[in-house]
Amino acid sequence: MEKSRREDEVRSARELLIKQGLVRASVPASLVAEEIEQSWRRSVSHRVDPGVGPHILGEIDPDSAILRAAGRILDQWQTNLTDSRMTLFLADEDGRIVSRRIVDTQDERALDQANAVEGFDFSEQSLGTNGLGTPIESRGIVFVRGTEHFNDALAQLACAGAPIKHPITGRIVGSLSIASHVDVASPLMVAMVRQAGHQIAEALELMADSRDLELARTYRLFRSSRHPVLVMNSETVMTDLPALAHFDAESHADLWEKLRRHRWDQDELQVELPTLGAEAMVRRLGRAGQDAIFALEFTSQAAAGQVIVADSQDSAAAPAGGVAVDGVASHRTRPTPYSDVQRQLTASADVEGLIRVVGGPGTGKRHQASRWLRQHTSQEPEVVAARDLAADDAIWACGEAALRECRGVVVVGGGDLSDDLRARLGAFARLSRPGAPAGARVILTERAGDANEDGADADPPVVRVPALTELRDELPDIVRAVAAELFPGAPALRFSPAALQCLLAWRWPGNVAELSRLLTAFPYPVRSGLIQTKDLPAPMRQTAWSSLSRYEQAERETIEGALREADGNKARAAKILGIGRTTLYRKMRALKIDADERMIAPGP
Missing domain, CATH: 3.30.450.40 (GAF domain)
Structure with a gap:
């Protein structure tokens, strides 16, 4: 009877906490342990349904x-x-x-x-x-x-x-x-x-493999410093730094990739890290490439409100007393190039007539044009294919109606236009339409190289959409933006540092279109959890080991060959190689061999 009464009291206290809320309800200290009450409160804050x-x-x-x-x-x-x-x-x-x-x-x-x-x-x-x-x-x-x-x-x-x-x-x-x-x-x-x-x-x-043990030894070595210390390799961060709350997997991958790609003339340099609000002395330890270890000793805090912008192409942009590590002084402090595209479209709208948006395949030309029109007309633009303009006058009528309805028009595929049609489209865009807002414009999208690209001073003006490889520093932000459009209302995608490093190192031949295909290819259970290297396409995973030495690449290929010969059975593969299974696991991890890569046929 006593046990049943206690269970009823516990259930009632929990239900009261759910009903009354975290502020009003209280739980008697004698009823449940403190860690249980705290967990109940976290559960309520997460809106967990007990049923x-x-x-x-x-x-x-x-x-x-x-x-x-x-x-x-x-x-x-x-x-x-x-x-x-x-x-x-x-x-x-x-x-x-x-x-x-x-x-x-x-x-x-x-x-x-x-x-x-x-x-x-x-x-x-x-x-x-x-x-x-x-x-x-x-x-x-x-x-x-x-x-x-x-x-x-x-x-x-x-x-x-x-x-x-x-x-x-x-x-x-x-x-x-x-x-x-x-x-x-x-x-x-x-x-x-x-x-x-x-x-x-x-x-x-x-x-634990030797890389983690070496990282731990490095951390213990630098931990005795009078300054806060952070050490990292490609997969792991160790630190006593309070600012680690702002150093997530994305920051780790971004900083690692930039330090790894930096042309190191010496084994240490001073850098500014506005994301962490500090200045650090960075030392490179171990071998180059994926086996490198970077030790960051935070020598001073950045001044309150200080904003530091470093351009990888301009060493003069580096902070005083420091070095810009290929843009490592935080791309977050400056607008993204897509914001520049939108500003250029606005500037081009000062000139009457057609606006041209030029870029490589898959760079998102139509998306950027449509986005600008929606922002300036609050309506969905009319989208037509350039090749249809030659065959159907009804297309021109639809465009005229869209402009009179205060919408814009996006003409896709300017490379299909003849000189006569291009001239006609330019004249169509210059027609006066009383009452139409300034944002109701005609925008033509073209592939780079299809026509003259003299820039904003051209007639008509040209706005260029950069390729994704030009936006490597902004890639995490672009991934978030694309994912938000593909999966509205869904939680933000979470990538492991190693997976993010693969994205940053990838060439992106298909640009934003390729990124969209990648994200939509992830099944829901993968998207809702932590996306890891094993979830990425095999060619993209292989970018993680592109910096291995020739000996390591040869060893990797040998292990992959043994796994293929053993049909993926690791115990058999270890016997083929003459090593223990534990050693095989350690080598697979160190050489970035994922279990699902075992059946990949070797390249030509």
Whole structure:
């Protein structure tokens, strides 16, 4: 009776918190532990529905580091718990269950009904307070019993959960939970999950490749400095810097790529980093290319309100006392080139008549023209193909109607126009239409090289849309903008640093059109999680190892050949190569060989 009354009180307190809100409601300190109340409050702020179960998050990578590290340990604990009714759950950093070990089969049906199954999302943002997602958020051990779970379907369970921290980076890479029916739960579950979590962390340290170990040694070396220090390689950042809150995966990839591409005459240089609001001495350690390590010692904070713009083509733009590292002093402080395109269109509109927008295939000429017209007319423009102007007078009538309706006209494919049609279109654009706003203009889009491109002083004026390779510094912003248009209302895409480095290094022959195809090709589970190098097309992934030495490239090709010969079986491939499987895994990671690249045929 006492237990039932407590469960009712806990449920009522949780429901009151949901109903009254975070400010008005309070939870008695004697009712639940502080970490449970804090988790409830986070769950309410995320608007988690306690009646909605978890959703599937996507396929599980069987070769992921956390699964390889935990496999043997989970086997051992499953054997040790044979006489109990406890279940082991392992989740990755996103809170997705990647392994479930059921000790007593009579629990399997109940767990299946609660979707406590591999592949399902048990993050706190998705499911609220639980033994897998909450340790990741709180970065500590939790014991969630019965109705303390935020989701109603888990009310019959008790779960002791522990975060799994990478022993080198300190990053949370997953969580472990030991669960039982609430009637047979024991506080010993907390000690058990703590011990198992430590064992998995130790296994991760043994698996760590030499690059991470070298990074950790470098961090310890520079950490004794009197200044804040940040060290990084292509995949990992270690720092004690408070400004790390502003240093996300995008900043890491962007800074790494620019430092890597910089022409290093010496092994250290002074740079300004406005994104972090500081000046840093950067030292390059290790070998060049993907094996390099950069150590940033933050020697001073940037002045409040200071804005520093560095142009990779103009060393005079570097800050006093510092060096501009190929534009590393932050592209965020200046407008993007697409803003320049819009301004040029506005300036061109000062001249009567036709406006020409010129650029390479896929650069987004029609998109930029239509965007400008929408902004200046508040209406959708009429879009026609240039080749149709010769065959159908009705097209001209539609254009005339669009202009009189205060809309604009975009004529696509100017290379198909004859000289006579081009002259006619120019005259059509110069016709006076009383009452039409200045923004209701005729814009012709043409491929670069199809016609004279003398610029804004040409007649008619020309606005050039740059190729994506010219916008490498702005690429993360462009990816966000394109994704927002393709997936309106969806959360922003998240790329791992390694995946972003591939995007930054790619040549983008298809420009923005190619970027759009790439983003739409990602299935929803990938778009909703962390996009990694394995999710990118094989040729794009290969840009990550273009800077390998000839010896490393030869070694990479040898390993790929063995994987193809073994039909992707890594144990067989290791035997073919005469090395251990652990060594093979380490080399695959160091040489950027993804598991799904194994069947790629070698190039000509």
